[in-house]
Amino acid sequence: MEKLQHIIRDVDSGNRIDKILSTINKEWSRTQVQDWIKDGLVLVNGNKIKANYKCNLNDVIEVTIPDAVELDVVPEAMDLDIYYEDKDVIVVNKPRGMVVHPAPGHTSGTLVNGLLAHCNDLSGINGVMRPGIVHRIDKDTSGLLMVAKNDVAHESLVDQLVKKSVTRKYQAVVHGVIPHDYGTVDAPIGRDKQDRQRMAVVDNGKHAVTHFRIIERFNNYTHIECELETGRTHQIRVHMKYIGYPLAGDPKYGPKRTLPFNGQVLHAGVLGFNHPRTGEYLEFSAPLPEDFSTLLQQLKNDR
Known part of the structure; x- marks a missing residue:
């Protein structure tokens, strides 16, 4: 284990210790520093402290950096x-x-x-x-x-x-023909009380919002794009089931009779975020996989 000592100067006096340490070394994240503090690896004047400790002038900080x-x-x-x-x-x-x-x-x-x-x-x-x-x-x-x-x-x-500044857009095929072109599902998601292996819309769940738009309608199915505002477990699958249009092929949330597809018909096609170092916005698009495209063609042929 490596040890480091740092003495607080005027510029850092009054600031939180986790913030100070994460700026001393750019390779140390604030979360990592907080873990070290919790584990007793950061001392101030020889004493253990909490992550919200505000440093005073001439405080002596000792950091024991754990081995990888x-x-x-x-x-x-x-x-x-x-x-x-x-x-x-x-x-x-x-x-x-x-x-x-x-x-x-x-x-x-x-x-x-x-x-x-x-x-x-x-x-x-x-x-x-x-x-x-x-x-x-x-x-x-x-x-x-x-x-x-x-x-x-x-x-x-x-x-x-x-x-909520990350762009995450998915394409999916759902059961049923959705009549409106756009929609938003704002419903909290948590563990299903009847089946702990599943998620569901529950009153005491976590805030969850999914926006969707229609791409194309077929006989008994709809091709949609969903954009996540939040990112809860199985969010799109749970929300679309909740409003009566479960994902095709979904073995957990869909009907037993569904399209011949090995799993839910869902593809994370667009991802955008600000680069963590430069701040530049980056956005990427991945085309539909072959089996998804083939399924869409079959649905078109069946109309």
Whole structure:
């Protein structure tokens, strides 16, 4: 473990210690510093403090920097569809059927396994099983994900998600013919009281908003674009079911009789965010996967 000492000067007096330390070294994110404080690795004048401690002139800060934790996830070489990459961020197009990160029952073949083989420098904020992962899409949802290569980038991207400044647009096919061209679902989402493995619209759930527009109508189905204002688990799937138009192919929230598709017909096609280092707005678009396009053509032919 490496140790560092810093003495508070006039310019930093009165500021929070977590803010001060995250500016001393640009590679230290505020979240990382807060974890160190919680673990007792940051002392002020020899005493443990809380992250909201406001420093005084001539305070002596001692930081014990923990050794890097070896990842338990095994890197696996795979052909990743990378749309953008620099020293801070990777944007990758995840295929349908791939799990984002290891979990019980899925310890290999995940996007994280592939990313670790591609590059070793991923953010550690989300722990050793989910390095670099800022947000997720379901196994059977295809499309774009942003991945942080360091903790500072991770913190910036998460902050943008919290502030709802990230653009996330999905295409989906739902059961039923939606009569109106546009709509918004504003309904809280939480665990389903009858089935804890599912999410549902519940009174005490987390705030969730989905905007949608019609792309094309078919016999008994509608092709739509959904834009997320928030990012709750299974949000689009839950919201569309809630208003009576569940996603086609969805084994968890859709009807038993549905289109012959291996999983929900859902693709994260547009992703936009401000670069965590430069502030430049970046936006990426991924075309529909072949099976999605084939399904749309079949629906057109059946009209």
